[in-house]
Amino acid sequence: MSHPSFTSDPVALLQDLLRCRSVTPADDGALSVVAHALEMMGFEVTRLAFGPEGEQTPNLYARLGTGKPCLCFAGHTDVVPPGEGWSCDPFAGDIKDGHIYGRGTADMKGGVAAALAAVARRLEAGPLKGSLAFLITGDEEGPARYGTKSVLEWMKERGEAPDFCVLGEPTNPAEMGDVIKIGRRGSMNVVITVKGVQGHVAYPHLADNPIHRLVPILSDLTSRTLDQGSEWFAPSSLQITSVDVGNPATNVIPATAQARVNIRFNDLHTSESLRNWIGDVVSYHAPEATMEVAVSGESFLTDPGAEVEQLSEAVQVVTGRKPKLDTGGGTSDARFITHCCPVAEFGLVGATMHKRDEHVSLASVEQLTQVYLEFMHRFGV
Template sequence: MTKTDAAALTADLIRCPSVTPEEGGALVLLQGLLADAGFECTRVDRGGIANLFARWGAKGHARTFGFNGHTDVVPVGDEAAWTMPPFGAEIKEGIMYGRGATDMKSGVAAFAAAAIDFVQTTPPEGAIILTITGDEEGDALDGTTALLDYMDREDEKMAVCLVGEPTCPNEMGDMMKIGRRGSLTAYFTFTGIQGHSAYPHRAKNPLPAMARLMDRMSSHSLDEGTDHFDASTLAVVTMDTGNPATNVIPAECRATVNIRFNDAHSGASLTDWMQGLVDEVAQDTGVEIGISVKISGESFITPPGPLSDLVAAAVTAETGRTPELSTSGGTSDARFVQHHCPVVEFGLVGKTMHKVDENVPVDQIHQLKEIYSRILRDYFA
């Protein structure tokens, strides 16, 4: 039997211009390949977002290995800054270029290729499920969450799940993710009274209140880290007045804060803490302060055990490296999957993701397929 070429599949996917929320032909391509290999495929589109559910094997089997990934990509940006066509998948000196080459069409292609070859050569006693979304890089409201909602309705169940995000910072195999920090963004609006800057007593300046609150928040140490997480971080990401005049005290200003937090906190506890500071500063300054919080995801961890051991052993066997079990980095759709089943993440080196001339060494795509193939063999052994 001819083996499925993961690099060729990666190239085909890159040539699909699937910038969020466009499907771009990527899921149509995958569905055709998986269906031809005997996977039962269902489109689970919601809210204008394309999603694909594919299962090989019996529904509801206790040994069901799941994979989660995405085919949507971030925008190209300044196309003139690219030295290679962003959707060309051109190869130069063993390097494949294109948007999504690293994040994460190569990961999807590597697992799909591994799964197709595996079920055709050594059909396992169990099932394999792929959940592929077109909304990981966007708001993520109708992507993996839609797929998980579908699975709940249809009594589909993954026993464990691997997410194919790029996890390695420097070398192939040097890191896998067993959890992620939580993330929230808080938006503040400060409302005072506009006036002449020469007569500040006739106005109520919201800027000192904003500066005071932002200083109190950014100078506070949230924690010193926990067993599996680094210390939580808080960053003031913008402070805006939109005031072009030097002789006018503005009536309003705004600020935004982003917090990445570990398992010592929850989105609710951090919101309560910020609200307490808001109330204190508002009382001290007389400035009205509004706060709106968007929680992108709570922190979570899959404790080291059978699943992380399985993935780590396969990575070591194929790369010679023992991956660090990490919870670093941003958010991923693993934050949704963790409510369904134990989940870990492993994928390529992520140095070029979201960058101009995003690229991946072709041999790493093949290596990733071999790692995923070994994971499947060992899981069903």
């Protein structure tokens, strides 16, 4: 694998990353590109693999310096599958009409490349005043069981605790400088299974229709307004994502009815409080029903204090736009990082992420590099 000669050039770094077919859970050398760039800059790089033998998730943690403050750049090099219908090779890093194309340009190899290039430029300007770190995982687009979360546990055991973290997810809906994310909603999935007794629809007294108990459960859940939102968060949302009875016949009462529910919740709730509420509703209508709950993450908010203001100022200096502080969208690895240190997210424009012909402008990659560099100066490293 080739490596870019000048790590201060974010486009060269991004092309090298794009040419790695790191469709989760594969790495295909992507973390080696990052490690090589960091080692060229003098970082102590630790490659970390977590998970079952033969199915381990590749990760990386790197540190330069021991002083305070310590700023960490975080991100991921894995990408979603490209799908069909691209006008170019999704793993070639083609440049045309001022844009760079490839799976992961926006989400989020572009953010990783910009952070690496910004740090290279910072080191060219003189010695660090504090210290820098990188936390890069190869498992964010997948289950995320043995990625950032496991690295943070490893860091905690060794007393590694950055003072602030910037996660380079694509936060901008349309233009560079639109949005800095300072929090995320929590997310949980609930599977409700109601069992009955199968039978003929003409003889309902000989059967027990589980749908008749599942429907009022779902009616109660969807009729409640969870909240009106809070200072930094939109209202929480409960959505039914599936109702299934596995019944192809029109004259059979099914034996089982199952529903899947997702809740995106703000800081007025916890997964435990929502679990208890749903459990009470289920028990009221169907005492024998079962409920499986999987929590992707709790809601969190980073105090919009000095560090967030410094990042906002850096964005405004480079882009000319004052970014909105926001908590919308899906989940990210910031939900794990928040337990280690304050974290904010700022990256590229995400309009084409996960789409065919994913691309970003070359100008935006350079802008992001400059934002990170400006923030480092303001943060004091």
